[in-house]
Amino acid sequence: MGKELKLGAEARLTLKDNVVVKERIKKSYRLAQIDSVLRKERTSKEASLLQKAARAQVNVPRVLKVDKENFAIEMEFISGELIDKIIDEKLARELGREIALMHDNGIIHGDLTTSNIIVKSGQVFFIDFGLGEISDSVEKKAVDLRVLKEAIRANHPAAADKLNEIILDSYKRHSKKATEVLTRLEDVEKRGRYKER
Known part of the structure; x- marks a missing residue:
């Protein structure tokens, strides 16, 4: 069984x-x-x-x-640890690079939380693409990043700002469409703050 x-x-x-x-x-x-x-x-x-x-x-x-x-x-079976438990600056850089690669190939994860990211031998693996899709939508890529930022903020409040900054910086260095996506991410976050008021 x-x-x-x-x-x-x-x-x-x-x-x-x-x-x-x-x-x-x-x-x-x-x-x-x-x-x-x-x-x-x-x-x-x-x-x-x-x-x-x-x-x-x-x-x-x-x-x-x-x-x-x-x-x-x-x-x-990816035998490793959830990134949540062991995330540091090196893994944050690796994560930004891997998300850039995924997005540049038109793949949206759809549920990019830290519980869907496993680290094995220092490498970042993505699991559970149940809500994923093939799309080149700048909005959807921005939402992927927003979901990840929120997950890190919820689980690592003290280190969140630094970790998120490293992830986005690495994404920027490795993604061909980073400028568009990160500009849209700012819009997505503004809309979120507006709704919360």
Whole structure:
């Protein structure tokens, strides 16, 4: 059966023989036919995103098998630590560079929190592309960065400003469209502050 790693709203993750199986859960509130189509589409979409990221040399788990009939993806298990626990300035620079590579290849993560980033042998790996998509939207890239900044601020309040500055500086140095994205990030943050008032 395998060891359950995580049970989320959308999927169940189990580990067996160093292989992670991500299986999309049936939603009883949806019509069975619609549910089946949606789960199949999302499984397929996530697998192709991971494969595109791997071809672009973004660090992600390798897809080993896609089982559309059972709404499951089998992938490599990344044995490491969540970045949250060990983030420092060196990892922050690495993270900025990796996000730039991902974005420059038209890949939006969609849920770029510190709980979806694993560090293995000093390298940053992105996991869980369930909300991801292929897009060159400047807005979506800016939102990815905003989500990450908020996650770091929530988990490392004392060091957040410095870490976020290093991440964005590294992103700026490595991304071809950094100026546009970072300008939009400022707009996104202003809108967020306006809403909070």
